[in-house]
Amino acid sequence: MLLEGSIIEKHNEQRLRRHNLKLASLQDEFPETEQIIRQIEAFQVAIPSWALGTGGTRFGRFSGGGEPRSLEEKMEDVGLLHQLNRASGAISLHIPWDVPQDPAAIRKLAKEYGLTFDAVNSNTFQDQPHQALSYKFGSLQHVDKAVRKQAIDHNIAVIKHGVELGSKAITVWLSDGSCFPGQLNFRGAFERTLESLQEIYQALPADWKVFIEYKAFEPNFYSMTVGDWGQSLLYASKLGPKAYTLVDLGHHLPNANIEQIVALLLMEGKLAGFHFNDSKYGDDDLTVGSINPYQLFLIFNELVEGMNARNMNHAKDLGWMIDASHNVKDPLEDLMQSVEAILIAYAQALLIDTAALKQAQAANDVVRCQELLQAAYRTDLRPLVAEARFRKGGALEPLELFRSEALRNTLIKKRGEKTVATGL
Numbered sequence: 001m002l003l004e005g006s007i008i009e010k011h012n013e014q015r016l017r018r019h020n021l022k023l024a025s026l027q028d029e030f031p032e033t034e035q036i037i038r039q040i041e042a043f044q045v046a047i048p049s050w051a052l053g054t055g056g057t058r059f060g061r062f063s064g065g066g067e068p069r070s071l072e073e074k075m076e077d078v079g080l081l082h083q084l085n086r087a088s089g090a091i092s093l094h095i096p097w098d099v100p101q102d103p104a105a106i107r108k109l110a111k112e113y114g115l116t117f118d119a120v121n122s123n124t125f126q127d128q129p130h131q132a133l134s135y136k137f138g139s140l141q142h143v144d145k146a147v148r149k150q151a152i153d154h155n156i157a158v159i160k161h162g163v164e165l166g167s168k169a170i171t172v173w174l175s176d177g178s179c180f181p182g183q184l185n186f187r188g189a190f191e192r193t194l195e196s197l198q199e200i201y202q203a204l205p206a207d208w209k210v211f212i213e214y215k216a217f218e219p220n221f222y223s224m225t226v227g228d229w230g231q232s233l234l235y236a237s238k239l240g241p242k243a244y245t246l247v248d249l250g251h252h253l254p255n256a257n258i259e260q261i262v263a264l265l266l267m268e269g270k271l272a273g274f275h276f277n278d279s280k281y282g283d284d285d286l287t288v289g290s291i292n293p294y295q296l297f298l299i300f301n302e303l304v305e306g307m308n309a310r311n312m313n314h315a316k317d318l319g320w321m322i323d324a325s326h327n328v329k330d331p332l333e334d335l336m337q338s339v340e341a342i343l344i345a346y347a348q349a350l351l352i353d354t355a356a357l358k359q360a361q362a363a364n365d366v367v368r369c370q371e372l373l374q375a376a377y378r379t380d381l382r383p384l385v386a387e388a389r390f391r392k393g394g395a396l397e398p399l400e401l402f403r404s405e406a407l408r409n410t411l412i413k414k415r416g417e418k419t420v421a422t423g424l
């Protein structure tokens with residue numbers, strides 16, 4: 001562990017009086033605070049292994065130093081995050097960026113850090129150095145059966161890696177599609193992709209799920225073979241009960257009503273979970289809640305309402321993950337901000353007076369509906385999130401502690417100024 005427990009205790013002692021005052025004021029106003037704190041305590045958000053280094057863009061990459069050089073160091077980073085916020089107890093691996101050489105040792109390390117392995121991700125959007133056939137014109141959709149087989153085999157190998165680590169799902173994101181009209185027969189591409197996915201589906205262990213992630217554009221700019229939730233849901237429905245649709249918030253066309261998509265996928269029992277991030281234009285992968293926190297809150301409103309209606313376990317029945325990374329922030333600080341934004345939105349959604357909202361909806365009282373939502377959204381629930389963290393041994397102000405202890409410098413000293421994490 002990079003951080004001694006006593007440092008967190010000291011940090012908390014210095015802030016406890018102020019924190020308790022803010023908490024008491026919320027407890028005074030809202031009888032449901034205790035219940036909300038407990039629900040936040042149970043909630044964990046998985047960290048993608050590829051967000052621990054500076055993301056970069058296709059124009060350049062500016063490392064901040066001390067980036068993890070191996071899977072073990074990525075786990076060390078997530079372990080540190082989890083120690084600080086007690087809400088990042090899972091890591092999601094991307095193969096082949098994170099191939100575990102010694103699974104037993106990796107599992108042992110995860111245990112030491114208190115981490116579990118979230119969904120594993122396959123990668124058929126890049127050609128790897130020793131790969132026989134190219135994915136330039138697609139992978140699971142490819143017109144050449146041999147390329148499809150190579151991509152299918154890769155996905156099956158990813159499942160095997162996941163089994164060794166205790167993951168329970170594979171996320172398939174395909175860059176397949178076309179860049180120009182006429183390049184692709186849409187129906188043919190769909191059918192070939194479905195057939196390939198069926199083979200991957202057959203390889204799933206009994207207790208596994210496959211998450212089909214859609215994306216409107218990039219790297220293909222005319223059509224994407226899994227371009228929207230309709231297409232993903234078609235694949236998931238045709239595949240069977242172990243297949244679900246994964247929503248990455250940045251993968252929609254501008255102004256899409258993501259909360260409505262989420263509500264309907266949940267209603268159909270086909271929502272896999274999330275890749276949380278935020279965006280202004282496209283797949284910007286910006287820090288969660290940095291551009292449009294109200295949308296995030298509205299999504300959580302649908303989630304809480306829908307999961308309650310279906311008697312679902314908020315913490316366990318969906319996949320909660322971040323997919324954000326970029327060029328200008330310290331990746332660990334950025335992830336702390338993202339996790340915090342998710343927990344705040346969740347807490348605010350839990351605060352909504354749902355009985356009153358139902359009544360107002362039934363009475364077509366549109367003004368009251370808006371007032372009820374915004375009353376929750378405009379309440380500062382940060383003390384509840386901090387309290388949940390505190391009760392689990394985390395820091396009241398994780399970001400502040402990360403800075404005051406100069407933890408990035410510790411990482412730089414350990415790993416070097418010019419390290420590059422494997423990934424995009």
Ligand code: PSV
Nearest residue numbers: 050121173213248283323424
């Ligand atoms: C694609 O844009 C994506 O969102 C998928 O989840 C990939 O696995 C990930 O980003 C790769 O960076």
Ligand code: MN
Nearest residue numbers: 213248275323
């Ligand atoms: Mn994603």
Ligand code: MN
Nearest residue numbers: 248250283323
């Ligand atoms: Mn993306």
